[in-house]
Amino acid sequence: MNFNNVTFECSYGKPEQLPPSDFPEIAFAGRSNVGKSSMLNKIFNRRHMARVSATPGKTATINFFRVENTRFADLPGYGYARVSKAEKARWGKLIEGYFRQERDLRLVFLLVDMRHPPTKDDLQMIDFLVESGLPFAIALTKLDKLSKKQREERLEALKTELPYADQINCLTFSAVTGEGLENITEIIEDVVKD
Numbered sequence: 001m002n003f004n005n006v007t008f009e010c011s012y013g014k015p016e017q018l019p020p021s022d023f024p025e026i027a028f029a030g031r032s033n034v035g036k037s038s039m040l041n042k043i044f045n046r047r048h049m050a051r052v053s054a055t056p057g058k059t060a061t062i063n064f065f066r067v068e069n070t071r072f073a074d075l076p077g078y079g080y081a082r083v084s085k086a087e088k089a090r091w092g093k094l095i096e097g098y099f100r101q102e103r104d105l106r107l108v109f110l111l112v113d114m115r116h117p118p119t120k121d122d123l124q125m126i127d128f129l130v131e132s133g134l135p136f137a138i139a140l141t142k143l144d145k146l147s148k149k150q151r152e153e154r155l156e157a158l159k160t161e162l163p164y165a166d167q168i169n170c171l172t173f174s175a176v177t178g179e180g181l182e183n184i185t186e187i188i189e190d191v192v193k194d
């Protein structure tokens, strides 16, 4: 797949606007500021395809990108305390509406900040994905911010912090150095073929 050959398709703020998905799709979920948009830009090898911001809550809509016959969904992040109640409710409806739709969803990357234990929201998201029977993998982000020793410590701790740890595919990634990028693109190419 030539990931660089990407086009922005559209963005949606309400679940009822979401068109049915007729393409194999990969979704990027996770708490606000974890690095979803940055990961997409790295995959596409484009600096500004998906909007990135140091301020959490940058992506407030579901944004679709297309590479060949594959669709990529950049989801708004959860768990940002400063967002209003109404906005949180809208977010919940949008994400839930998205995941409950009949879509050709091949994989959800659930991004978790590698520096910290998964948050309550992360754990809730994992439960939701397991209960919905959606295929997912965890991508541990911001790998560049950890020393080799810290990486080992966090990987060890995650074995007990994550439910179903032995059954979940866990990858590590840095949008700054590109470490782990190949694992991610390989998985994507593998799940979208046929």
Ligand code: GTP
Pocket (backbone or CB within 6 Å): 030, 031, 032, 033, 034, 035, 036, 037, 038, 039, 051, 052, 053, 054, 055, 056, 057, 058, 059, 060, 075, 076, 077, 078, 141, 142, 143, 144, 145, 173, 174, 175, 176
């Ligand atoms: P929302 O759209 O708010 O849900 O956030 P997001 O998950 O899309 O995060 P985004 O990609 O906008 O990145 C948030 C901040 O983290 C930005 O300042 C990024 O530059 C930074 N960031 C993202 N990935 C990495 C990474 O791998 N390493 C480092 N050091 N910083 C990162």
Ligand code: MG
Pocket (backbone or CB within 6 Å): 036, 037, 038, 051, 052, 058, 059, 074, 075, 076, 077
């Ligand atoms: Mg974003």
